[in-house]
Amino acid sequence: FGGDWVVDGAVAIAGALGVSDTIIGLTICAIGTSLPELVTSIVAARKKQLDMAIGNVIGSNIFNILFVLGIAATISPIPFAVENIIDICVLLFFSILIFIFCITKKRINRIEGAIMVALYVLFMVYVCLRETGIFPVL
Known part of the structure; x- marks a missing residue:
């Protein structure tokens, strides 16, 4: 699955660079998984669909904070x-x-x-x- 590839790749990058998983998560993973929102918001802004650009960002963040983190925590508690x-x-x-x-x-x-x-x-x-x-x- 794509998620396995992202996690395994991120862990390998962290190990190769000698940095923590946190820094890879806050940088490479965060940017990589946010590229679709970036492109969608840029296209929406260019087309003057500004509500779409704002809704995309707000919706994505709420989904990530509540649903994604919630699902991850139900699988394994997150300290x-x-x-x-x-x-x-x-x-x-x-x-x-x-x-x-x-x-x-x-x-x-x-x-x-x-x-x-x-x-x-x-x-x-x-x-x-x-x-x-x-x-x-x-």
Whole structure:
């Protein structure tokens, strides 16, 4: 199955690079599994189907957080490390930031979109530094 290939490949990459499964999950797996949403939202935005772009992202995230994580936890309980708690706090912060962008002008403009992309890059830098031990876990 495709899921086996993704997990086995991700574990092999983590081992080859000498990094944790967490960093591979937060980077390669997350980006790889989100590419369909990215393409769908780009196409929807180009066609001015903006509700589709927003619905795609919100629906996908709700599905992943509740259904995917819920199914995984019913198969095998999932422990949370301090790093996971920090990542969830970052997720909450970014969600609130996007909420503020949306309620202030009822839209996310190009500058705010660029800020969101930059924040993602900064988060990835933080994760890499944290996982390599350069930046300590709070």
